[in-house]
Amino acid sequence: MPTIIERIAAAEADAEALRHNAQEAARTAETAAEEEAAAALKNAREEAKAGLALSAAMAEKEAEALSSMLLEKSSAEAEARMNEAKRKLPEAADIILDYVINKL
Numbered sequence: 001m002p003t004i005i006e007r008i009a010a011a012e013a014d015a016e017a018l019r020h021n022a023q024e025a026a027r028t029a030e031t032a033a034e035e036e037a038a039a040a041l042k043n044a045r046e047e048a049k050a051g052l053a054l055s056a057a058m059a060e061k062e063a064e065a066l067s068s069m070l071l072e073k074s075s076a077e078a079e080a081r082m083n084e085a086k087r088k089l090p091e092a093a094d095i096i097l098d099y100v101i102n103k104l
Contacts, residue, residue: 002010
């Protein structure tokens with residue numbers, strides 16, 4: 001039968017082994033958590049980049065549509081003003097001709 005000293009020494013050895021195993025398990029868990037966090041961060045960055053690219057593409061399409069609409073509107077307005085000017089051209093020519101004839 002082991003002596004009390006031997007049992008205490010065995011208990012201390014067991015405690016040391018448990019402490020060592022716990023430290024090793026903690027290191028392993030810490031490494032796994034760091035790797036998981038790094039992977040999650042990488043995924044989040046990739047998702048953010050993809051979202052940003054999608055947003056930029058959508059904004060560009062929206063800008064093109066708005067630009068096209070504004071160009072169409074401006075073109076229609078310019079054509080309407082040109083038609084109005086053409087309609088008034090004979091009257092303006094008569095006024096200028098009358099002015100020139102009456103001043104001379």
